[in-house]
Structures are given as C-alpha cells and as structure tokens.
Amino acid sequence: MIEVEEVTFKYEGSGINALRDVSLELERGKIYGIVGPNGSGKSTLLRLLNGLIPHFYRGEMKGRVLVDGVDTREASVAQLSKKVGLVFQNPEHMFFSETVYEEVSFGPKSIGMDPEEIRESVKWALEEVGLWELRERSPWSLSGGEMKRLSIACVLSMKPEFLAVDEPTIGQDSLSKESLLEIFKRMKGEGKGVVIVTHDLEWLDDLGPDLVFVLRYGVVIGGGDPRKIFSDIRNLATNGLIPPYRYIVDSLLEVG
C-alpha cells in the first residue's frame, strides 16, 4: 500500500506550493485516476510515489509518503523502483539501447536481477505490451504508440507492485489508446496498483478506475467514485476538464 500523509511540497526557487496537505491511500489491484488542469500538481504527486521527490527534485517537503510502510525518504529511488514503476510522459527520454530487448532489460539489470529472471521478465513485459515480435528493432524506429508501450515494458520488467503513469494518452491515436486500456486493465487483473495521471477523462472513463482524485492548485479538491466525480460536470468544467461524453449527454437529458 502507498500512503501519502499530509504532504506539502514546494520546488526550490518556487514561491508557491506544488502540493498542499495531500493525503491519499493507494492499494494493489485497483486503478486510480488523478485528474486536474495543467499545473495542478499531478506530475509532482507521481514523483512523490517513487521517491524522485525528495531525492532528486530539491525543495521543501512536509508530511511523508510510505510505500509498504517504508518512508520514501529512507529508501533510494533505485530501491523504490522495485515497488513503484514510474512511466514518464515522454518515452524518448529513456531510450539509449540498440534494440528493444536491450532497452527493456536495462531496469532489471540495474536492480540486480538474476540473468534467468531477467530473460523471463523481459519476455513477459514485452508480451504484456505486445512488442515481443519487435524485440530486435531499434527503440527509435518505433511509432509513437509503440514507444509508449515500450516505456511501459521498461518499467514492468522490474516487476513493480504499482505502476504510476504520467499522461499516457498524449499524442496517441485511438488504436494506441485502446491497447493502453487493455494493458492497464490486465495489470489490475494481475494484482498491481495502477495510478494514472491524465486529463483525458473520456479515456479514463473507458478504463474504469476504482477511484478518481481531482487536483487543483496542488490541493485534492475531490475524490471518490468515478461516476460521482464525472457527473459533476460543472465542477470539472470550472477546472478546465472536459467530462466524458456520456455524462454530458446524461446531464443534457436530465435538463431536458
């Protein structure tokens, strides 16, 4: 379980808090959606989960984050990466290997897995995202959607218990979005906790999250059942979010 306890964080050199008194509990086997307008602190929240904050990003942090009872300040990002896998918005930032296979094996090698275990987990991760056939290709030769799935495989291969994904649908076509839905649903089925940061609510609705949190100015202004959150059209719209289509239709029918 990941427990975020009253966390306030301010980046070095910034005059405002990126997060203010944020408290959340995230469990395995569930999908969580974190939504909010640009600059609301969504990505900052993800960086807290795997210890990039406070280990890498400088700033003032109050409160604490516990991953399976371990304070993220007490463990290194490398140690936490076995528990929480963070998938970044831009996959290109991580690629440097000659082949897809090599790229996916980088994480398991870094955390010191056995060679046999590495082979097994790389194959599993590539099959999960449907890229096993492309394992000999260069990561740079892949399409945008394939790169995104490769970045997920790179993290999955380390067998984390939680998957934290930053804006997975940006720049993705509908086919790619569809395959991402399947991957995350399967991860949930395998007992992993999936935390998705997005402002694509239509896609998030299709994913069927168990809980959705709304962030604004670094504060969690709402959280709970996705149906309740998505049907509050006025609140979503004032926060710069477009509600899922079916909820807009329902609302119009009610008015009618």
Added chain:
Amino acid sequence: MLDPMGMVEIFRTQVGETSYSKLNPLTKLILFASFIALPLISASLLMQIFSLMAQTPLIILSRSERRVKRSLKASLLFIVVLVVLNYLTTHSLEFSLAMVLRLVSMIIASAIFMTGTSPAEIGDLLTKLKVPLQITFSFVIALRFIPVLADDVVMIITSQVSRGYELERGSFLEKVRRLIPILIPMIIIAIRRGHQLAEALETKAFGATEKRSNYVVYDYGRGDWILLVYAIIVITVGLMVGTLTPQFQLLPFQY
C-alpha cells in the same frame, strides 16, 4: 559537490523586471566585458578583491544574489581543484587565492549578465555590431536552447533513476561510464530538436532576404550613462591598481 545542473544554470538566461534588465544591451555588454577584463589586468590579490567589490552594485541592481550564489555553489568543485593545483605548482597560498577570486569574479560577471539579458537582446546587439546573421543566430539559438536541453537532461536522469539506475556508483571512471544512458538520449534528442528547428525556420522563411528588418529600438537612458561612467571609473582605477609598484600591492607574488 559536483552539480552539473547548477553549472548549466550559469548559462540559463532569465530576465526579470529589474533596473539592470531595463538597460540598453550595449551597456550590459560593456559592463560584462569590463568586469571580465578587470580581474585580468593584474594577478594581484588586491586587484581581485577590487573587481569583486566593484560588482556589488550590479548584483543589487540585477537582483541576482540567488543566481550568483547558485553559480558559485555549482562551481565549487572547480574552485577547489583550482586552489589545489595552483598551490601545488606555485606553493603560494596568496597566488592561489588570487586565482580563485579571479575565477569567482568572472563567474559573478557572467551570472549578472545572464540574469538580466535575454537571448534576443544579445542577438540584436551582435547584429548591430555587424556580426554575420548566421553566427548571431546560432549563438542566440544555442543560448535559448540551454534551458530546454537542461530540462531534457533532468527528465532523462529522472527516467533512468526511476529504472533503478544509480549514477553515483563506483570509481571515477565507472561514474563516467555510467553517464552513457544519460548522454545517448541527450544527443539524440538534441539532434532531433535541431532538425525540427531547421524545419520550423524553413517554414518561417529564415534567410529569405539578405537584410532582415528589426522593429525593436533600444534607447539610451540616464541609467545607461551612469553605469557607463561607472565602468570607465572601475577600469581606470583597475589600471591604476595594476600599475602600482610592488610595495603598494597587497600580497604581491613572484613568477
């Protein structure tokens, strides 16, 4: 102690509304050149102390105290290496100290200039000084892309660290070798950005005419004249300090 991101910060232009940023770019360039030249007039400790002190008004005017502090903190490793190497070769602590202050003085001059001058201003200035457009533009683009690439490097490092990669492990050589997963994506991203920029410039008709027009007019205000006089005074005093007879110099040294 080694803070590569802090070192990148030295070159990150960031213009706020300060008395310094409102100056004519030519004044800023003259001030920058003066304070780079000043510590080079003489190697005496007195000269270095003078060049540091003389920059204080500019630090206040440009409100760059934080930037100066960060730049100096980032250069700490080089400062220490410089002191040690100088001491080992000259056996003179005074000389080593003077050389460090010379470096510090130049870092401060760069930090002030970069805090208060936008790449566009530097470009306009170079164009007015008849520097060929290709060179001016390349220089401006390089400056403008430093923060972009710096942000890319941060994202690359965080991506690799999140994959369990530890940069700070092993001997010095091992640490250098461990930079490969950072450098390769950085180079590829930089090349791609360069390519995209070239395409964007083509679509915006860059180089279509020999003579580009310019709509920005830089005035010469009272502040500019005051600071130009200040630069002349500082350089004059610096030349006088530099030509003092050895017995008047503070802690003179022998080559």
